[in-house]
Amino acid sequence: MAIGKPFVRVEDERFLRGEGRFTADYALPHMVEAHVLRSPYAHAEIRSISTDQALALPGVHAVFTGDDLPSDLPPIQCRIPTHGDLSAYLQFPFARGKVRYVGEPLALIIADTRAIAEDAAELVDVDFEPLTAVTDPSAALTEASAKVHERGNLAGRWGFDLGDVATALDTAAFTASDRFSIQRHSAMPMETRGLLASYDAGRNLLDVYGPTKVVHTNRNMLASMLGMGEAEIRMIEPDVGGSFGARGEFYPEDYLIPFASIRLKRPVRWIEDRVEHFAAINHSRDCVFDVTVAADAEGVITAFDVKLVCDMGSFIRTHGDVVPSHAAASFPGPYRVRNYRIDAMTVMTNKTPTGTYRAPGMFEANFARERAIDRLADRMGLERAELRRRNLIQPEEMPWHVGTESVKRPTIFDSGNFPLIFERATQAFGWSAPFEREVEGWKRGRGMCALVEPSGLGPFEGVRIEVDQHGRVQIFSGSSNQGQGHETILAQIASEILTVPMEKVRVRHGDTGIITFGGGTYASRTAIMGGNAVHAASTGVRQKALGAASRKFGFPIEDLDLREGAIWHGMKNEPLASLGDMARMLMPGNQEILVTPSAGNIPDNDGLVVTSYVRGVSAGAAVFAVHLADVLVDPATGETKVERYMVACDVGRQLNPLIVEGQIIGGVAQGLGGTFLEELSYNEEGQLTTGTFADYLMPNVYDMPPVTSLVFEESPATTNILGVKGVGEVGPSGVAAAVGNAIANALSATSGINTLPLTPQRVIEAIGFEVGA
Amino acid sequence: MNKHRVALTVNDKAVSMLVEPRQSLADALRGELGLMGTHLGCEHGVCGACTIVVDGDAVRGCLMLAVQAEGAEVTTVEGASPAVGLSEIQAALREFHGLQCGFCTPGMVMVLHHLFTENPSPSEDEIREALSGQLCRCTGYQGIMNAAKAVSARHGRLNDQPTQTPPDTTGI
Numbered sequence: 001m002a003i004g005k006p007f008v009r010v011e012d013e014r015f016l017r018g019e020g021r022f023t024a025d026y027a028l029p030h031m032v033e034a035h036v037l038r039s040p041y042a043h044a045e046i047r048s049i050s051t052d053q054a055l056a057l058p059g060v061h062a063v064f065t066g067d068d069l070p071s072d073l074p075p076i077q078c079r080i081p082t083h084g085d086l087s088a089y090l091q092f093p094f095a096r097g098k099v100r101y102v103g104e105p106l107a108l109i110i111a112d113t114r115a116i117a118e119d120a121a122e123l124v125d126v127d128f129e130p131l132t133a134v135t136d137p138s139a140a141l142t143e144a145s146a147k148v149h150e151r152g153n154l155a156g157r158w159g160f161d162l163g164d165v166a167t168a169l170d171t172a173a174f175t176a177s178d179r180f181s182i183q184r185h186s187a188m189p190m191e192t193r194g195l196l197a198s199y200d201a202g203r204n205l206l207d208v209y210g211p212t213k214v215v216h217t218n219r220n221m222l223a224s225m226l227g228m229g230e231a232e233i234r235m236i237e238p239d240v241g242g243s244f245g246a247r248g249e250f251y252p253e254d255y256l257i258p259f260a261s262i263r264l265k266r267p268v269r270w271i272e273d274r275v276e277h278f279a280a281i282n283h284s285r286d287c288v289f290d291v292t293v294a295a296d297a298e299g300v301i302t303a304f305d306v307k308l309v310c311d312m313g314s315f316i317r318t319h320g321d322v323v324p325s326h327a328a329a330s331f332p333g334p335y336r337v338r339n340y341r342i343d344a345m346t347v348m349t350n351k352t353p354t355g356t357y358r359a360p361g362m363f364e365a366n367f368a369r370e371r372a373i374d375r376l377a378d379r380m381g382l383e384r385a386e387l388r389r390r391n392l393i394q395p396e397e398m399p400w401h402v403g404t405e406s407v408k409r410p411t412i413f414d415s416g417n418f419p420l421i422f423e424r425a426t427q428a429f430g431w432s433a434p435f436e437r438e439v440e441g442w443k444r445g446r447g448m449c450a451l452v453e454p455s456g457l458g459p460f461e462g463v464r465i466e467v468d469q470h471g472r473v474q475i476f477s478g479s480s481n482q483g484q485g486h487e488t489i490l491a492q493i494a495s496e497i498l499t500v501p502m503e504k505v506r507v508r509h510g511d512t513g514i515i516t517f518g519g520g521t522y523a524s525r526t527a528i529m530g531g532n533a534v535h536a537a538s539t540g541v542r543q544k545a546l547g548a549a550s551r552k553f554g555f556p557i558e559d560l561d562l563r564e565g566a567i568w569h570g571m572k573n574e575p576l577a578s579l580g581d582m583a584r585m586l587m588p589g590n591q592e593i594l595v596t597p598s599a600g601n602i603p604d605n606d607g608l609v610v611t612s613y614v615r616g617v618s619a620g621a622a623v624f625a626v627h628l629a630d631v632l633v634d635p636a637t638g639e640t641k642v643e644r645y646m647v648a649c650d651v652g653r654q655l656n657p658l659i660v661e662g663q664i665i666g667g668v669a670q671g672l673g674g675t676f677l678e679e680l681s682y683n684e685e686g687q688l689t690t691g692t693f694a695d696y697l698m699p700n701v702y703d704m705p706p707v708t709s710l711v712f713e714e715s716p717a718t719t720n721i722l723g724v725k726g727v728g729e730v731g732p733s734g735v736a737a738a739v740g741n742a743i744a745n746a747l748s749a750t751s752g753i754n755t756l757p758l759t760p761q762r763v764i765e766a767i768g769f770e771v772g773a
Numbered sequence: 774m775n776k777h778r779v780a781l782t783v784n785d786k787a788v789s790m791l792v793e794p795r796q797s798l799a800d801a802l803r804g805e806l807g808l809m810g811t812h813l814g815c816e817h818g819v820c821g822a823c824t825i826v827v828d829g830d831a832v833r834g835c836l837m838l839a840v841q842a843e844g845a846e847v848t849t850v851e852g853a854s855p856a857v858g859l860s861e862i863q864a865a866l867r868e869f870h871g872l873q874c875g876f877c878t879p880g881m882v883m884v885l886h887h888l889f890t891e892n893p894s895p896s897e898d899e900i901r902e903a904l905s906g907q908l909c910r911c912t913g914y915q916g917i918m919n920a921a922k923a924v925s926a927r928h929g930r931l932n933d934q935p936t937q938t939p940p941d942t943t944g945i
Contacts, residue, residue: 483874665915692817694817700906702901
């Protein structure tokens with residue numbers, strides 16, 4: 001059995017030997033290189049762009065600006081439903097008339113080398129008329145504010161109003177209210193973005209290396225922007241150095257680089273540098289919640305009343321308003337609270353546009369809700385786990401309909417035994433065990449976060465499986481891989497169903513040339529959607545092989561069995577045929593399995609090949625998780641140390657425990673970065689002040705506490721055959737909440753610890769220290 | 774721009790390359806010699822993905838100019854790998870799931886390769902210090918630490934055993 005085993009990953013060897021092939025490792029003959037000239041202003045009129053001097057530099061082939069693009073070119077479309085019409089805020093590949101954020105593309109310089117293209121960028125003369133930058137979302141909503149777009153800075157206002165929140169608030173025995181802010185930060189994959197586009201003018205074929213995440217969607221978007229046939233463009237995902245949601249969306253460069261290759265009829269490669277990446281990649285989070293939580297005298301939570309303001313940056317990108325949408329849909333978390341109201345506003349500012357980052361909207365909402373619940377517990381004098389315990393959704397209430405929706409899909413928890421997992425988690429951590437409150441002047445606190453993480457969203461996924469004459473199995477998957485281990489887990493599923501060793505199974509992915517339709521990788525979906533597509537296709541291959549063997553050897557199909565990669569009949573000592581033999585027999589034109597062969601009787605075999613598309617279930621699969629942390633705080637300096645950290649979760653069924661654990665621990669690391677360190681901060685002029693790795697700090701090996709994962713398989717997903725739930729986003733989702741609660745607990749703080757990141761300054765402010773006093 | 778001829782030894786092989794004075798050693802190894810295992814994650818000396826060994830020191834390939842490497846002995850991840858398969862360090866990183874996307878991995882391999890060359894059995898603190906200049910966005914470092922600790926323990930002196938038991942890697 002291969003499913004559920006902690007196989008070491010099949011993809012590791014090439015990376016360890018330095019033989020991975022990332023975008024920058026690809027080159028083609030006669031290739032030229034691109035550099036994007038970006039706006040130095042957050043908000044300015046463009047009066048003119050002069051490219052003459054840049055074009056005169058030896059080695060420069062072209063400088064493209066907005067004037068070179070087709071006048072009827074549409075903006076980059078949002079690929080998913082939004083709350084209301086946000087089309088007035090979509091981005092064109094080049095700034096038109098105005099620039100709206102530092103980093104907005106103005107021109108594309110093509111030269112023999114990247115270095116020459118960068119030299120030439122210095123020679124492009126842009127005449128700007130600077131305008132007032134809009135950098136604060138609340139100021140953006142005032143009458144006096146400058147406008148980022150003509151239609152106004154309030155892009156959307158929407159919400160949910162379930163039950164009767166007003167009455168619940170009026171009759172509440174206890175309430176707690178506060179504002180919680182989650183700072184702008186983002187994915188920061190270790191590999192920057194890049195593309196290599198190669199246009200074959202004679203055949204009108206375009207190859208693009210470097211896309212990931214949703215390659216089929218991106219291919220279709222590019223085809224419609226270029227006026228090409230979809231099958232005339234091939235997008236090819238190389239090895240990808242991390243995405244975490246941000247990388248792989250359709251960005252301006254995803255149009256500009258292919259466009260340049262078509263215009264020049266030469267391969268064009270663009271490799272983003274890190275400083276550029278900071279300004280160009282989707283930022284994320286950047287939400288402010290005003291939360292009131294109410295409870296009756298028995299500790300039953302009776303209402304959540306929430307206002308949410310989300311800073312979208314300067315344009316609506318391919319993700320639309322998913323961050324606030326997911327936050328609003330899932331705010332009530334794992335609790336049976338029927339009175340829920342949220343008033344959400346999405347606001348435009350002169351900053352880099354936003355999109356998703358691992359656990360989009362969930363990291364944010366979990367922080368706000370769980371901090372508010374701790375406040376409420378403290379106010380009630382009720383133990384914090386006990387308050388949660390009294391409000392968890394019960395197993396007999398599954399499936400639980402929250403009553404909300406996001407991207408036009410209802411929020412439903414398909415399955416789960418939340419109380420059981422909650423008890424096991426708190427017991428394993430020793431939540432109730434007494435602990436030393438003070439250690440050498442440091443104060444110790446304990447915190448938790450209970451959450452439900454949605455997974456496996458999206459409409460479908462596809463897989464084609466081909467078995468060759470040697471019994472080798474190729475999986476062609478419509479999903480993408482950015483380091484999660486899909487080449488291993490998808491192979492495990494096929495290995496089990498086809499009873500062939502892992503070494504005989506290969507997984508290929510992220511390539512529009514290998515399968516007609518593909519969903520892609522987002523929302524912790526590949527184990528579920530990709531996995532179930534492999535399950536369906538493998539099962540199809542198995543049936544096809546057995547059926548063909550039945551015809552060939554004249555035994556009823558029910559007397560045949562597939563094991564050890566071969567077809568067996570009854571208890572015979574020798575197999576009838578291997579899978580490879582069956583693949584050969586099923587090759588087009590092969591007459592081996594005809595009962596009565598004759599020259600005019602060509603069988604319509606189509607190989608031992610099966611393509612399966614599996615449909616998504618709109619609500620996906622819900623993962624219940626509990627994060628628990630012990631934290632030490634120095635009350636003199638505000639310095640914090642996470643002593644130990646545990647994530648307990650029910651993933652339904654593990655495909656590979658090694659990978660599950662790796663996803664959780666790595667996710668916690670990202671959550672800790674967002675909790676303590678990472679911030680994309682802007683000054684009043686709209687300049688990013690944390691635009692390098694020297695300013696934007698990410699966790700290093702010293703910042704990581706020991707993290708334990710406690711993974712349960714109690715409640716298999718009811719929405720897919722394998723019963724799996726996605727684990728990719730469980731890690732970061734609850735970190736700020738659990739750690740924030742632990743810090744507040746350490747300091748017995750009744751206010752503060754509500755603004756991320758939790759810098760030493762914010763920590764000591766929570767106990768009334770005035771910084772600088 | 775005038776180019777300069779630089780002669781050096783890379784992975785035990787004498788090589789010569791023609792480079793611009795502003796070209797980084799990492800760019801030259803990739804662009805002139807086709808050694809694509811050295812990765813550039815930030816090009817400002819923070820992330821450590823481009824770490825190589827130059828004359829016995831672990832250095833950032835993005836912060837050293839190619840022209841500075843005249844006469845130097847350079848080892849890249851390609852040189853730290855056996856002809857086939859994995860070195861002990863590389864095998865341990867796989868065994869303990871010390872990599873996910875694999876982009877920072879060559880830097881990690883080189884830092885550990887350098888550490889274990891200098892000290893076959895480093896302490897946990899020494900391992901952590903060696904890794905402190907490397908960024909990994911995927912793993913949270915736990916698997917990398919466990920891998921290095923396991924290698925050190927196999928060499929005999931590290932008392933800290935890995936916190937994770939090696940997974941069962943047998944096939945079906």
